[in-house]
Amino acid sequence: MCTLEKRGNLFLLTLTGDNEHRFNPDAIATILSLLAQAKSQAKRGSVLITTGHGKFFSNGFDLAWAQASGSLTGAAERLHQMVESFKPVVAALLDLPMPTIAALNGHAAAAGLMLALSHDYVFMRKDRGVLYMSEVDIGLSMPDYFAAMVRSKIGTSAARREVLLSGKKIRGEEAVALGIVDSAAHDSAEGVVEATVGLAEKLAAKKWNGDVYASIRKSLYPELCEILGLKATIFATPKL
Amino acid sequence: MCTLEKRGRLFLLKLTGDGEHRLNPTLLDNIRSAITQIRSDPSSSQSVLITTSDGKFFSNGYDLALAASDPPLRAVMAAKLQSLVADLISLPMPTIAAVTGHASAAGFLLAMSHDYILMRRDRGFLYMSELDIELVLPAWFMSMIRMKVVSPAAKRDVALTAEKITADRGLEMGIVDSSHGSAGETVEAAVKLGEEIVRRGADGHVYGRMRETLLREVLHAIGSNESASNGVRNSGSKL
Numbered sequence: 001m002c003t004l005e006k007r008g009n010l011f012l013l014t015l016t017g018d019n020e021h022r023f024n025p026d027a028i029a030t031i032l033s034l035l036a037q038a039k040s041q042a043k044r045g046s047v048l049i050t051t052g053h054g055k056f057f058s059n060g061f062d063l064a065w066a067q068a069s070g071s072l073t074g075a076a077e078r079l080h081q082m083v084e085s086f087k088p089v090v091a092a093l094l095d096l097p098m099p100t101i102a103a104l105n106g107h108a109a110a111a112g113l114m115l116a117l118s119h120d121y122v123f124m125r126k127d128r129g130v131l132y133m134s135e136v137d138i139g140l141s142m143p144d145y146f147a148a149m150v151r152s153k154i155g156t157s158a159a160r161r162e163v164l165l166s167g168k169k170i171r172g173e174e175a176v177a178l179g180i181v182d183s184a185a186h187d188s189a190e191g192v193v194e195a196t197v198g199l200a201e202k203l204a205a206k207k208w209n210g211d212v213y214a215s216i217r218k219s220l221y222p223e224l225c226e227i228l229g230l231k232a233t234i235f236a237t238p239k240l
Numbered sequence: 241m242c243t244l245e246k247r248g249r250l251f252l253l254k255l256t257g258d259g260e261h262r263l264n265p266t267l268l269d270n271i272r273s274a275i276t277q278i279r280s281d282p283s284s285s286q287s288v289l290i291t292t293s294d295g296k297f298f299s300n301g302y303d304l305a306l307a308a309s310d311p312p313l314r315a316v317m318a319a320k321l322q323s324l325v326a327d328l329i330s331l332p333m334p335t336i337a338a339v340t341g342h343a344s345a346a347g348f349l350l351a352m353s354h355d356y357i358l359m360r361r362d363r364g365f366l367y368m369s370e371l372d373i374e375l376v377l378p379a380w381f382m383s384m385i386r387m388k389v390v391s392p393a394a395k396r397d398v399a400l401t402a403e404k405i406t407a408d409r410g411l412e413m414g415i416v417d418s419s420h421g422s423a424g425e426t427v428e429a430a431v432k433l434g435e436e437i438v439r440r441g442a443d444g445h446v447y448g449r450m451r452e453t454l455l456r457e458v459l460h461a462i463g464s465n466e467s468a469s470n471g472v473r474n475s476g477s478k479l
Contacts, residue, residue, distance in 0.1 A: 152392065153392045155393075
């Protein structure tokens with residue numbers, strides 16, 4: 001369901017299979033362990049790119065699994081379990097001692113969009129794929145860390161409203177205009193991945209100290225880090 | 241190290257000489273005493289401060305070489321800069337940074353501590369160098385960055401890409417207010433802007449208090465960082 005590949009300096013995390021890449025407890029646990037692996041192998045110049053196969057980057061939590069519990073309270077509990085267990089995934093990405101890039105091959109909805117936004121840079125396709133916070137349409141309230149992520153990564157009131165309150169399926173060009181993604185210039189999944197590899201190589205060439213990078217990243221998003229229980233201090237000596 | 245000139249209602253603070261204007265304890269003390277002088281001027285509640293510099297640099301940040309040779313000075317410089325920035329935030333007059341050279345790290349922070357940044361577009365850049373020199377940005381620096389650099393992508397580009405930001409790129413990012421063809425033109429534009437502001441006739445003390453409220457988060461971050469010996473910040477308000 002998910003693989004981690006190493007190509008020189010780059011870690012490539014791929015959500016595999018031609019399906020919706022829904023996050024159920026197994027998928028979440030797999031992603032967490034692959035991120036831990038990337039973290040343990042991190043060195044100067046490492047960069048992470050996360051992408052997927054098929055039409056979806058990810059369509060969010062596995063609501064079918066939640067409903068399969070057979071009761072309303074069972075479903076609510078399973079959903080709550082997924083919401084809580086996904087928090088460490090977001091935290092792991094914010095904590096990762098290397099720059100991170102999401103290369104969206106397709107649709108990113110709800111928790112899938114949160115996964116994307118947990119990265120430092122987000123690239124999506126121009127021709128296909130939408131960003132969609134479905135909660136308002138399916139009648140779910142917003143977990144606190146989702147809202148904090150939107151507040152941290154999406155800058156204007158208008159853009160935040162479009163994302164959280166309009167139920168809009170936002171395509172590439174609009175996502176760039178709203179400041180949600182960094183680029184929507186390519187007409188294929190391969191094009192997007194290639195572009196992210198180009199950016200990754202530029203960032204890798206800086207040979208940054210990963211712990212310093214992660215610390216500075218966390219200090220950009222204090223509210224989100226507080227909700228996730230992430231601390232942002234390390235001791236470092238400067239290169240003069 | 242720095243000179244203070246008065247032109248009508250404008251105070252011109254200049255970091256002098258052709259060097260990097262590194263923020264060592266002496267320069268920081270000089271700047272602070274210039275600010276104290278400004279505050280004690282009777283016309284100060286109807287004035288404007290313009291900060292600029294000679295040469296290739298606005299300021300290249302803390303004197304890291306000095307800190308390496310005498311480690312306790314690191315904390316001294318940090319404390320003095322925090323005091324200075326708190327002073328600038330509470331200053332009862334609008335402030336303009338006429339950036340005519342490179343402003344890096346603490347030097348970039350000093351520029352951001354002003355209400356307006358005017359910058360030359362032919363040379364020079366703003367640069368949060370910390371990531372490149374393996375320093376973590378102090379929380380209070382980050383607080384200023386969050387207040388002054390608003391879009392998430394721009395914040396990321398400042399702190400996590402360690403971008404060398406030219407005036408026109410700074411305009412795009414919303415960090416720089418206007419860009420000009422040369423050092424001379426930048427200072428001239430700052431003087432013109434200063435005179436326009438003075439003409440509007442706002443009360444400096446009210447202005448200063450409003451700015452303190454606007455940048456409350458930064459003052460709070462500074463306050464929770466200050467060492468006991470350098471703890472007093474001059475709020476300067478008459479109200």
